[in-house]
Amino acid sequence: MVVAVPDSRVPLPFVEVDNCFEEAAVLAAKLDKYARFFARQITDTDGREIPMWRQKWTAPEGRLGDTPHPPVLLVFNQIGPRTAKATIQQVAARTQQHWQGKRSRQYSTYDGCIPIVATTLELLREHGPAGPAFWRFGRPGLQPLDDAVGNPSREAADARARAQWQREKAAAEAREAAEREARRPKCTRCGTKFTDQRWAESEEDAWGTPTDSHPKLCGDCKLLALETERIRKAAKKEADRKRREAAKAAKEAAEAEATHKASGILGRFRR
Template sequence: MWKLTRPDNRHDKLTRDTLLDLQDHHLVRIELVREDQRQVWVLTKRGHGEAKKLLEPKGIRVSALREEKYDPVTGELLGASYDDHSAAVTTTAAELHRVGIGHRFGFATEIPHRLAGGYVQRADLVVRAREAGVPVLLLEIDRRTEDAHELVTKLRRYWEWGRLLAPDAHRLTVDLVRSRPDAIEDVGHEKRLWRRVYPPTGREGLVPLAFVFADTTAAKVDNTVKVIEEAGRRYWAPRRYETYYQEAITAKDYSQAVPVVVTTLEQLQEHGADTAVWRRLGRKDEQSLTDALDNPDGDALYRRQHARAKAEDERRRAAEREARRPVCKRCGRKFTDQRWEETTARTAWKAGDLSVCGTCHADDVARQEAAAEAARLEAAAPPAPEDDPEPGRRRGWFRRRP
């Protein structure tokens, strides 16, 4: 609590004095003392009620009440299960908050994600830090108490949860996905369940997931990450884009993948969560959290490469078409697009001499029309009178006597 509420304070005196004051008012109590002598404080029943009145109207969820129960024989406090794992979760939140990743009320623990079969996958920690470039991040804190393949199973469950449809999905869409599960990949993320729970991430893919390892060795972390990377490839790895310009596209399709980053609590404490201590699965180097979550080889690169490939393909096609363009056998000029189309269309029989260009064809048509007009005029003209051998002499069988 000290690190989470007062990240800049070097000493916990202010937090300790506040807790002691709350204890005097029976709002908090000490549940246990850890081996390093740090005390674990929890809300009393009265304090829990006061916290709900204060926080829930503001939309802040309050954890379940930890009731105070004692062994009837020994009198020892029961249910003091706030262990090192819980401390690691709280410390992780504090380290994120200390560098400005998440408001103190922007953290939530043990958030359930219900799968289609009824199983509930609970995230150790959920961070919402839009101002820091991380609208949402799910975190699993592991002190190497779980087998690496169990972490792969968790990754698979988050991937499956990200593929669930929203409750208000159209009936036809629901039927299609039930009959063919891969059809969910053609359904936009805004129509899926996760978008009803979390805001858009601002990046391709599903809700990002972070594995934070604590209280373990670097060798164990490396071995665990290798297992997650290999056995969980289907869930975190991007795919190739299905495109006509396959050879020209090196960008990767992250739209159906869970972005997974890994780090250790010790690195967060030593260097800070805002430094290059996060490694994205599939990459070699460590980066800052936002850089690790970004996809420089993703959709933005695809759009640029696709535009270049399309433009180059259009230039190539245009050059090939130009090379096939017919040349007039009479004047040597190339056909225009209109004349080319006239000579290759189904009505090419109307186009006259197919070996000449539009200009020469127009000349032919003009000559033909002129000849036809001359013939028409000649046919319409009256016949000329025959020559009279005796001009002025009347013609006929009888002549008047003088």
């Protein structure tokens, strides 16, 4: 039986139900057929090689980088003469090549493996499908189906790695912020630290030429300096104007005096 639940965390389990009549060798042979079926490849319309089963069913590629085959769920109903527990152990031993993952320091990866999960009706009645009723071949103890089919050890390791990366990133950002703050300019007039905008305005261009008229002053002090310079220039301009007017008046007075003297001398000669 194939159960397709696209929105589920276990979207495509293949289910085998056994009443404890079949031998372990028969069940193991079925799993061999599953392995051959899952391994079949076809060429899609884009010229890519894809698993043949994906022509009929849709399922995610796998969690967190794993690319296992769809899971096979073995459900045992203790009616026949064979013991479910013993049969499960024998099937696991005969099919290790299909479910055995590759172990790293923190977790196993299951690329190209079949997640084979076994349970019994008794366990399902006791714990329900969301409870610890499933044994994943190659793992100790019972797990909920979601964990049994997935890779919780890798999820936990990846979560720890993400948390460590976040901590390192935050620490690096804090160091960079502290180093940048230490480089932040201060106003040479009032000692106030520059704002980010004022800092950017005071930066030199690519050729080392200042782009601001007062790169050593904060915004307020720059405005005050500009106003002071404006008043000084206006005062200087006014003083220059007055000097020019005074010089012009003095020149006109001197010319008038010279004209007056010349007129007096000519008058005496006429008499």
